[in-house]
Amino acid sequence: MTAVITDPFDPAPRIVPVLHNVPACELAVVKELTVSEFSLAATVWKDYHETNGDPAQDRIFGVFLDGVLVSLARCRRHGGGLEVDGIWTLPSHRGHRFSSMAVGALVEACHYDDLYMYAVSHLTGFYVRFGFIPIPEKDLPATIRERYTWAAGNLEGAEVQPMVRKAGIGTIFLPS
Amino acid sequence: MTLPIPGYTLFNTPRHRHRIMLILVLSLVTIGANLFGMIAGITLVLSHLLYFPIILASYWYPRRGLLFAFVITSIYALLVVLFAPAEPLLNIITLSRLAILVLVGGIVALLARNLAQSEQQLHDIIDFLPDATFAIDREGKIIAWNRAVEEMTGRMKGEMLGQGNFEYALAFYGERRPMLVGLIVGGEEIPEKKYPAIRRESEKLVSELFLPQFYGGRGAHLRFSATALVDTRGNVTGAIESIRDITDQVMTATALENTSNRLNTLSGILRHDLSRKLAVLYGHLRLGVMKFNDPDVITFIVGIKESANGIMRQIETSREYRDIGATPPAWVPVQEAFGAAVGRIDIGRVVFHAWTERLEVFSDPHLPTVFYHILHNSFKAETGATKIIATYHIRPEGCAIIIEDNGTGIPEMQKAALFIQREDSYGRGLFLAHEIISITGMTIRETGIYGKGARFEIIIPSEGYRVEGMGK
Numbered sequence: 001m002t003a004v005i006t007d008p009f010d011p012a013p014r015i016v017p018v019l020h021n022v023p024a025c026e027l028a029v030v031k032e033l034t035v036s037e038f039s040l041a042a043t044v045w046k047d048y049h050e051t052n053g054d055p056a057q058d059r060i061f062g063v064f065l066d067g068v069l070v071s072l073a074r075c076r077r078h079g080g081g082l083e084v085d086g087i088w089t090l091p092s093h094r095g096h097r098f099s100s101m102a103v104g105a106l107v108e109a110c111h112y113d114d115l116y117m118y119a120v121s122h123l124t125g126f127y128v129r130f131g132f133i134p135i136p137e138k139d140l141p142a143t144i145r146e147r148y149t150w151a152a153g154n155l156e157g158a159e160v161q162p163m164v165r166k167a168g169i170g171t172i173f174l175p176s
Numbered sequence: 177m178t179l180p181i182p183g184y185t186l187f188n189t190p191r192h193r194h195r196i197m198l199i200l201v202l203s204l205v206t207i208g209a210n211l212f213g214m215i216a217g218i219t220l221v222l223s224h225l226l227y228f229p230i231i232l233a234s235y236w237y238p239r240r241g242l243l244f245a246f247v248i249t250s251i252y253a254l255l256v257v258l259f260a261p262a263e264p265l266l267n268i269i270t271l272s273r274l275a276i277l278v279l280v281g282g283i284v285a286l287l288a289r290n291l292a293q294s295e296q297q298l299h300d301i302i303d304f305l306p307d308a309t310f311a312i313d314r315e316g317k318i319i320a321w322n323r324a325v326e327e328m329t330g331r332m333k334g335e336m337l338g339q340g341n342f343e344y345a346l347a348f349y350g351e352r353r354p355m356l357v358g359l360i361v362g363g364e365e366i367p368e369k370k371y372p373a374i375r376r377e378s379e380k381l382v383s384e385l386f387l388p389q390f391y392g393g394r395g396a397h398l399r400f401s402a403t404a405l406v407d408t409r410g411n412v413t414g415a416i417e418s419i420r421d422i423t424d425q426v427m428t429a430t431a432l433e434n435t436s437n438r439l440n441t442l443s444g445i446l447r448h449d450l451s452r453k454l455a456v457l458y459g460h461l462r463l464g465v466m467k468f469n470d471p472d473v474i475t476f477i478v479g480i481k482e483s484a485n486g487i488m489r490q491i492e493t494s495r496e497y498r499d500i501g502a503t504p505p506a507w508v509p510v511q512e513a514f515g516a517a518v519g520r521i522d523i524g525r526v527v528f529h530a531w532t533e534r535l536e537v538f539s540d541p542h543l544p545t546v547f548y549h550i551l552h553n554s555f556k557a558e559t560g561a562t563k564i565i566a567t568y569h570i571r572p573e574g575c576a577i578i579i580e581d582n583g584t585g586i587p588e589m590q591k592a593a594l595f596i597q598r599e600d601s602y603g604r605g606l607f608l609a610h611e612i613i614s615i616t617g618m619t620i621r622e623t624g625i626y627g628k629g630a631r632f633e634i635i636i637p638s639e640g641y642r643v644e645g646m647g648k
Contacts, residue, residue: 031533034534055534056646111567112578
């Protein structure tokens with residue numbers, strides 16, 4: 001059995017043997033998507049509010065397994081700051097730490113800016129591992145806050161928690 | 177043939193003669209029409225015809241416009257007194273009409289004077305430009321010929337203005353041919369095969385030529401650059417061309433190139449000889465490893481081999497230094513440059529991540545060498561680094577490529593000397609990196625904290641980077 005591995009430094013996919021006792025995350029490759037790969041992201045995000053990437057303001061980080069995009073994280077540049085969202089793994093590929101790989105890549109790539117997000121409430125612990133801390137909604141930049149205007153301040157009802165990862169907080173050397 | 181009228185220089189110029197004749201004819205016709213109208217009992221409509229000679233005279237000759245309007249209105253007033261029916265209402269209307277005629281003449285004269293001043297300023301700017309400059313209109317006639325081009329060609333402005341049929345080219349090439357302005361006005365495509373010396377730089381056409389017949393046969397290297405003159409609707413109305421004498425620069429560059437070639441030849445010979453000697457040394461070392469079993473001797477041989485490796489790297493660095501700046505800068509994909517750099521290093525168990533996928537920088541093509549020398553230090557076992565990350569950060573002043581590791585870092589006291597030429601091998605690669613990036617205005621600094629890791633920041637000016645799909 002073989003797998004196609006897309007390496008950021010090797011445009012030609014490599015064929016490597018898949019070992020049955022090797023964890024899937026060790027065979028996966030994480031990379032930042034090129035503009036031509038944004039359409040792949042749109043396919044993966046189809047079940048995630050039909051999200052679409054915009055190359056003019058987004059950096060998207062994806063995990064490829066056997067040459068197939070299975071997990072995503074997006075960093076969107078707003079007027080007032082950078083927002084992390086679109087963290088999504090195909091239901092068929094969950095449980096292999098692919099989201100950790102995508103978010104880890106995003107944090108490594110974008111950690112020189114403050115990163116804001118609306119985290120799903122029960123996942124705040126996951127993001128704390130990457131240096132995010134919960135904050136009151138008023139501390140979010142206005143341009144990012146606009147997205148949840150419909151909740152009228154009742155974020156508990158919407159089951160989301162505003163969080164921030166401050167630039168320059170130190171360790172970026174997350175477990176790979 | 178028209179004989180000149182002594183003392184009337186204005187009237188002796190064909191263009192002015194035509195204008196003056198037109199104004200006189202218009203004046204006579206309109207006054208005649210008014211006289212006829214008054215006799216026929218028409219006193220209201222025909223007086224408006226007087227605007228035509230007044231407006232034309234005031235526009236073409238602003239200094240005399242008001243006086244001319246006054247004269248025309250006076251003649252009209254006289255005709256009214258002599259030939260129009262004597263009615264109080266008509267007198268009032270006539271008086272107000274006379275005032276309006278004079279007022280129109282005055283306003284047009286004022287506007288025309290301001291316009292003429294503005295045009296004169298533009299001509300003065302072109303006239304005093306340090307570069308030889310001329311311009312042509314859509315028909316190819318010369319409309320500007322400044323002092324610098326007079327000095328360069330010996331052809332005076334007075335004799336050149338208004339000339340067509342590629343007269344400007346005679347001054348440079350001794351033959352009539354379309355120069356860059358001619359090509360622009362002609363709207364021709366510029367085939368590279370026909371004009372290999374011409375290149376397009378943004379909206380300009382540029383070419384550099386040696387003209388052997390220039391300066392009395394001494395010859396000159398000239399740089400020509402031309403651009404279209406367009407109206408508010410974007411239509412080409414003419415073109416302007418500047419010519420700069422670059423003979424001194426070309427001679428200096430040629431001399432430098434010759435010197436550089438000699439030095440390169442010398443350093444090439446030295447590199448070749450050193451490589452041969454090193455090959456012999458490596459051979460002896462291999463034999464030594466096979467011949468001796470004593471661990472102390474083996475350790476000694478390994479030490480010599482490491483020194484030989486260092487010399488080999490110095491030779492490589494010297495070869496790279498010879499090549500930098502030799503190829504013109506270009507847009508370089510940063511991720512590929514990191515890939516090429518890492519491909520030259522044995523990274524061992526160190527994890528390396530580069531997050532620069534869509535970034536391109538305008539750089540000397542040796543950008544991978546820059547990354548190689550930065551990464552080479554981080555990958556050394558003695559730094560203790562287990563992970564290296566490269567990313568970029570967009571800042572108000574441009575973009576920073578940041579390469580950081582989690583090794584021991586660089587002591588504060590060593591940072592200042594990192595990028596200057598030094599005797600030891602550590603600094604020389606970084607000196608080379610600094611030299612390469614500075615070609616396109618980039619800078620480099622080390623901002624890590626000793627004990628926590630090294631961090632190199634390459635700062636790219638705003639115009640020197642772009643991110644695919646980001647419109648920047």
